[in-house]
Amino acid sequence: MRFSAALALLCCLTGAAHAAPVNHPDAHPKAYLSLIIDDLGQNLPRDRRVLAFPGPVTTAVMPDTPHAAEFAREAHKAGKIVILHMPMDPATGPFAWHPDLPIAELAKRLSAAFKAVPYTSGINNHEGSLMTAQPEAMAWLMAELQQRHKFFVDSRTSARTVAAAQAQKIGLASVSRDVFLDNVRTEQAITRQLETAIKHAKKFGSVVMIGHPYPQTLAVLERELPTLKAQGIDWIDIKQMIGVRSNQAMAAHGKDGVYR
Template sequence: MRLRFILGLLCCLAGAAHAEPAKATHNKAYLTLIIDDLGQNLPRDRRVLALPGPVTTAIMPDTPHAAEFAREAHRAGKIVILHMPMDPATGPFAWHPDLPIEELEKRLNAAFKAVPYTAGINNHMGSRMTAQQPAMAWLMADLQRRHKFFVDSRTSAQTVGAAEAQKIGLASVSRDVFLDDERTEAAIFTQLQTAINLAHKQGSAVMIGHPYPQTLAVLERELPKLKAQGIDWIDIKMMISVRSNRATAAHGKDGVYR
């Protein structure tokens, strides 16, 4: 009996040695959230500040409450970025391909002055402007000088913004999912689930939304559930660190933006 017990124990130990080890923890899945188009409506925009986590506030310079809301967001501990108008956007701050660099610089300076406490910048619209290599190269060098980061909203597949940032080592990240191109709660919920699934698949996802009532309703309801879904909600600076300026498979190859 004793011999059979010992032989059985040795067989079990041998089997365990060849078994695949159990994973102690799951791979990390990170999400970050940017809300664009802020500064237009204070009561609405304050709902963004009340969201339960590190939301990034992207404030437009040509809005009536840009400076006031930037101060409120800063006091609330939120990261503030400049939501810079770019062609086809219009207005006194907007960048257009036919403008000389001197005028682009003048408009950028005025925009930063209109929105205090900015840590970085992302483009508002910009499907034409972000495809302009000379202007984007100049912008990334200027942001490097200002010690600010760049978020490529990727409003066009032809954007070269993130690629130019990567060339000079500027802290940068690219958007993965727009939450609310379709303004229904069902569609926004579906996009949020797309972002969650993408984060699990590739390790991280960058979401951009807007302060629409439908978007805020979904976020207020669903964001508190992220942790239970294995998601770490992190701020935009941490996301830049997590990605280390490398492109995801959707935006480039072998970490290099196309």
């Protein structure tokens, strides 16, 4: 009996040892991921595929699209976070911001864009490589968003962006993009970018991805998103991600949590 009991205990301990996870020294104890899909509002049947994603996707709706208001209402009804995908230079159109515009005109265009896209919780920039490098305009924008109780996502379309830095200076709820999924529009390339995002989340603790409603992107995400949990990834919404990061810059975007 004693031998049997000892053997059983030894087997249990051996099994437990084999079952214990082995953490890589570079692995982060938590791995969070947030997903934003840009350029929505142009094509309802296509864009509705985004609403069927099995998790808290953030829908970034362009104000100068034919279905902006309708899609924003559908996304809100589906429980998805809606943000304004604000056109900025070199983007064009009636809402677009340009460096030569006075603040009064920027304010007018921003208000019109918010009216075009209902139920918004925040904003991110569409293009904007020139505009997000303008300290005065970005400082004004962050103060305006704070008054409107909106958060900001820096799409980081340029290494010269000062947008997130201006948000951080006044304590505006904000976060920055880490990985673009589909600069190259092939399923193979998009899959590789998603794999890169997952590795980033596991190494640094979190990742913010931005993609677009391209057929190739939608196909990859529809196939791969249901596997995230099995890969140890906790898919959270963008508001939760802002809480996770506490407005601090990731290593790629700044130093000691401060945006460059």
